[in-house]
Structures are given as C-alpha cells and as structure tokens.
Amino acid sequence: MEKQSQDRTHVAQSYQVRPLDETESKENMPAVSDAARHMGEFDPTKTLNTSANTKIDVRHTNFFYGPKQALYDVSLPLRDRQVTALIGPSGCGKSTFLRTLNRMNDLIPGTRTEGEAVFDNFNIYDKKTDVVLLRQRIGMVFQRPNPFPKSIFENVAFGLKVQGKSQKFIHERVEASLRGAALWDEVKDRLNTSALGLSGGQQQRLCIARALAVEPEVLLMDEPCSALDPIATLKIEELITDLVKDFTIVIVTHNMQQASRVSHFTGFFLSGKLIEVAPTVDIFEHPHQKETEDYISGRFG
Numbered sequence: 661m662e663k664q665s666q667d668r669t670h671v672a673q674s675y676q677v678r679p680l681d682e683t684e685s686k687e688n689m690p691a692v693s694d695a696a697r698h699m700g701e702f703d704p705t706k707t708l709n710t711s712a713n714t715k716i717d718v719r720h721t722n723f724f725y726g727p728k729q730a731l732y733d734v735s736l737p738l739r740d741r742q743v744t745a746l747i748g749p750s751g752c753g754k755s756t757f758l759r760t761l762n763r764m765n766d767l768i769p770g771t772r773t774e775g776e777a778v779f780d781n782f783n784i785y786d787k788k789t790d791v792v793l794l795r796q797r798i799g800m801v802f803q804r805p806n807p808f809p810k811s812i813f814e815n816v817a818f819g820l821k822v823q824g825k826s827q828k829f830i831h832e833r834v835e836a837s838l839r840g841a842a843l844w845d846e847v848k849d850r851l852n853t854s855a856l857g858l859s860g861g862q863q864q865r866l867c868i869a870r871a872l873a874v875e876p877e878v879l880l881m882d883e884p885c886s887a888l889d890p891i892a893t894l895k896i897e898e899l900i901t902d903l904v905k906d907f908t909i910v911i912v913t914h915n916m917q918q919a920s921r922v923s924h925f926t927g928f929f930l931s932g933k934l935i936e937v938a939p940t941v942d943i944f945e946h947p948h949q950k951e952t953e954d955y956i957s958g959r960f961g
C-alpha cells in the first residue's frame with residue numbers, strides 16, 4: 661500500500677499534478693445531470709455509431725512498471741468521433757492504459773510496453789514514433805486542472821509559440837480554442853490576467869482549450885471532473901458531447917452515471933485486464949461478463 665502511494669506520488673510529480681489525498685472521495689459527483697438527461701441534452705445513444713472507423717486500434721497491449729505487469733493483453737478499437745469511457749476499480753490500470761496512448765508513461769523510468777496501438781498506419785509504441793508530434797495529435801487533460809502560472813492567453817498560446825506560429829495565427833487559434841472549450845465569453849475581457857484566478861471548472865476548460873489549440877485529433881481525459889463541483893461537471897460533460905463531433909475522446913471516469921451520460925462505448929478494466937468493451941448501453945444494461953455485472957451493480961470496487 662505504501663509502495664503504491666509512493667508510486668502514485670511519483671507519477672503525479674512527473675505531470676505536476678497533486679495526487680488525491682486518501683481522504684478525498686472520488687465518488688463526489690452527484691447525479692446532477694440526470695435533469696439534463698431528461699431534458700434530452702445528453703443522449704449518446706442517438707449518436708452511437710458502431711461502424712465508425714477505428715481511430716486507434718489497440719492490439720495485445722502488455723505494460724510493465726519494471727518487473728510489475730500492469731496491463732495484460734489489452735485489445736480494443738477506439739472509434740473515430742465517439743467517446744469511449746474506461747471504468748473499473750482503483751488500481752485496475754485505467755490511467756496506465758490512457759497514458760500508453762500518448763506515450764506519457766515514457767516519462768516513468770523502467771517502463772515497457774508491448775503490443776501495438778495502430779494510429780494512422782503507425783504503431784504508437786514504436787521507438788521511431790515522434791512523441792512530440794504524437795502528443796500534439798493526441799492531447800491529454802488531467803484529473804486536476806493544471807494551468808501554467810501565466811496569463812489565460814499565454815496558457816492557450818503556449819503550444820503554438822513552441823511551434824513558432826505567427827502572432828496573427830496565435831491570436832486566432834487562442835480565440836477559437838477558448839470558444840471550442842466553451843470559455844471565451846467568460847474570459848474574453850481578462851485574457852491577460854492570471855489563469856490561476858479562474859475557478860476550478862474554468863481552469864479545467866482552459867486546460868481543454870490549451871489541448872485544443874494545437875489541433876489534436878484525439879483527446880484523452882483522466883477523470884477530468886473529479887476535482888469539480890456539479891455545475892462545472894455538467895459544463896465539461898456538455899463540452900465533451902459537443903467536442904466529440906470533431907474529436908475522438910477517451911475518458912476515464914469513476915462515475916458510472918457520467919459514463920452513461922457522455923460515452924458511446926465503455927470498456928471495463930479489472931486487475932490490468934480489459935474484461936469487456938461494448939456500446940455503453942449494453943455494458944450497463946446487458947453486460948456479457950459476470951465481473952462487469954458485479955462491478956456495475958456495486959458488488960465490488
């Protein structure tokens with residue numbers, strides 16, 4: 661247990677995010693959006709596309725932290741312009757899996773990935789993959805909003821400046837990204853003030869805008885609402901529903917209502933194995949595997 665929490669601290673430090681305290685609950689999200697669902701705002705069953713192209717085809721992935729294996733023979737297609745939710749009990753490998761997709765685990769010494777994740781005819785895990793370019797194409801949003809201690813504008817412009825884009829282009833993209841993240845109206849008059857002055861929910865939308873600025877194709881979100889209040893959660897969920905028209909989204913969530921509100925497909929992980937992946941309605945209403953049924957009916961985890 662102590663080793664595990666050290667490991668977590670280590671991972672968190674790599675990404676400059678604070679690990680969850682033992683006292684913090686992850687199940688802190690009331691079913692606020694049930695009302696929204698009744699109003700028809702969220703209904704992924706209407707946009708489910710079971711024949712959507714595979715954006716990233718994960719095949720037989722094994723993952724190791726040194727000698728410790730954390731993922732076992734995971735295969736799943738991540739469908740283009742659909743939301744795939746990853747659920748499962750703490751420690752089952754959801755974050756590890758998400759990080760294999762944009763090679764964020766490379767930052768942890770002694771890790772090793774086997775198998776394939778085919779993206780645009782290349783294998784993400786290949787040593788030859790340009791990880792800087794990969795992370796532009798596959799952006800990531802973390803559990804806790806982690807804006808840089810810079811202005812709102814500079815946060816969103818950051819990646820574009822690294823790319824050496826022109827001032828004009830940067831200004832246009834910053835506005836488009838903030839609009840895309842449903843934040844523009846709230847910040848357009850204070851772009852040069854510190855991002856740290858924003859509320860938690862606004863900071864998370866800023867982080868989404870920062871990811872959108874470099875025009876990714878895939879967005880990875882690791883429990884993006886777990887540090888947010890119910891209203892901010894609702895906004896992020898609305899945003900996900902909107903963004904998926906243009907992007908492929910993979911979201912880790914501990915909140916099963918959230919998975920059913922926003923995702924088209926759900927994968928259930930247990931002890932490093934993908935037990936089952938299917939359209940979200942099927943996972944929640946007719947799971948094929950007993951383990952899935954036990955988990956969604958709250959018998960463990």
Ligand SMILES: Nc1ncnc2c1ncn2[C@@H]1O[C@H](COP(=O)(O)OP(=O)(O)OP(=O)(O)O)[C@@H](O)[C@H]1O
Binds near residue numbers: 664671748751
């Ligand atoms: N840096 C690390 N070094 C060694 N083991 C690690 C490291 N990070 C995670 N692990 C281990 O890998 C396994 C999967 O962890 P992971 O963080 O992927 O789980 P998770 O499903 O995201 O859990 P949670 O729901 O608590 O976020 C766990 O046993 C964990 O202790």
Ligand SMILES: [Mg+2]
Binds near residue numbers: 882912
């Ligand atoms: Mg995790």
